[in-house]
Amino acid sequence: MTAFATETVPVRLYQAHSRPAWRRILLTREAAIIGILALVIVVALASVPSFDSPLTVTYLLRDLAPILLIALPMTLIIITEEIDLSVASIVGLSSVMTGILTQAGLPFPVAAVLAIVVGTVAGAFNGFLVTVVGLPSLAVTIGTLALFRGIAVGLLGTTAITDFPEEWTDLAKANIPGTPIPMIMIPFVVLAIVFAVVLHFTPFGRSLYAIGLNKEAAHFSGIDVGRTKFTLFVLSGAMSGFAGVYFTLLYSNARGDNATGMELQIIAAVLLGGVSIFGGRGALHGVIAGVLLIGTLGSALRLAGVTSDIINVITGVLLILSVVSASLLAWLQKRRVAAIGKRRGKRAAERAATANPTQ
Template sequence: MSNATIEKTAPRTYHDYAQPLWRRVLLTREMAVVVALIAVYIVAAIAVPNFSAPITITYLLLDVAAILFIALPMTMIIITGEIDLSVASVVGLSSVMFGITYQAGIPIPFCILISLVIGAIAGFINGFLITVVGLPSLAVTIGTLALFRGLAVGFLGTTAVTGFPDTWSDLATSTIPGTPIPSIMVIFVVLLILFALLLHATPFGRGVFAIGQSSEAARFSGVRVERTKMKLFILSGILAALAGVYYTLRYGSARGDNATGMELGVIAAVLLGGVSIFGGRGALHGVIAGVLLIGTLASALRLANVTSDVINIITGTLLVFSVVSPSFFAWARSKWARSRGKRGSGSATLAADPPAITQPDDTPSNNK
């Protein structure tokens, strides 16, 4: 059998799958974030007094619950190569609408439903401007960030709606009996399973990754790019509204400035968790670890009497690191691979191509 025949029949494999399974699972950015989370927790438990107390775990999870909700659809949006900076404003707007409808005498379940509808409408506005009008998501969501926040503050001004029923407020802050884990985590775990299946085990999820790799290629492959993005932005609005309801009940106050700046924590956690800002790559377990890592750092620093300004600086630094590090490591790997290739090709040339001995033109041929 000729070499050409062998080359044609040899199976082609992706480079990533040339490694053993344990390396593909363990030697990833997501697992690095998980390891970092465990290390930071151990160090904080040793160095910071009362950090390992059950009450600290409870408040840590209560603090990050809203971010965990929003991070689920945000992960999928960034994988497609888009971004949603308006999520914190949607939290504030849904919080205000929840307070206004409750103040008007509407039962709490219907207040929650109305807030979720408001979130869906906000997400639809973002999706319409991005997928139908064709505007860039960065510009659109910066604009709607100001729009939704302005509406939230305009509806209530400097006042706040308080006095929510203790039953609902206690439900937002209660824990699973016998554990320090808040009850709100049950809802989050259900949503996490649904989103993990949607992203990693369905054609819709494969389409999300395909859009992030190349929207044009995805479109020619049959993926409905615009419709997929529209659904993701609506999901983002709904989950942000759910976070707004939780935020209101937890703190017992509906205000127009609720959750100001939360988008920084969400995006930092998603990117820190291994999702590429350029799209096409990411996994939910890394994102959850990223959220918990930032929350653990913030909780430990607060217990160590570090000011909120310093915590914001650390969060911003992590965000910059999350954006820069993949490009830096990719550049370093490519440069190292090129240097190895040059050394390998040089030695192969010396071994395979010895200096040729040429004959003069008038040398008689041996074939005569």
């Protein structure tokens, strides 16, 4: 008789659908973040001066718009157990390209489209290094973070371009008529709906979770892992390019150091919103709530007179707690599943002993 040795690959299982529907909806990290966001808003409205001003809502959403936009593809990337740390540098690079091309005399729409193309190419470069060359995304995007930022700063040096068509800067700062909500929220909502439908209701979205849970199993089930990840990095670059154009118009300023540090805010919000840093888990509504929670908390604290250093500390603590809590919940879930299996095995052994008593 011939024995065949097989190599077993550890598989992480996603247990969410083993629970009743009401528990899957209400007893989740996403629901908890939404609840905390609502609590922060209520407390801020009751205790922070001027927090209920329409201007507060306007400036808050304007500032959060680039983060919200980039958080959409970042969510998909982290679900596949990858990461993109170069997004803020792509924002800066596309901002510089917008300024240079506009200054060169190109019509602003053409300059904006070319700047988005530059962001898309930068994302494709990241995707090529990760999926074709086979380098870790963490190492790749740390390198391109410095590379793209260096190119942006090198193109303009310490100077800034501030001369942009007034009709476009006014549009970037405009609100939806009769509301304090910026116009930029319209394309964001449309994009958020598209990303949510793709992630949660299409085979492509399900393939992202499969890749994050176990890329080897996903590959053998017919998913093109490399092409899927490459597509996500291209999307990330394109969205970062679009955010860079908006950032330039909003502040009427094209500089190589625009959006420095934004990547940390984006990743913090995505993780806080319930996306697992280990891949395979997350929902877009939780991420949007995470972005709004960090932004709302920061805005309330600034209005209350808290310094930026303290706000950064609080944001860092929230990020650490989100990662630790995810790991703790996963550990508890594993213990629970193991305990249930042990009890079932014990009951099965008892039934077998009862059915076949020892003579």
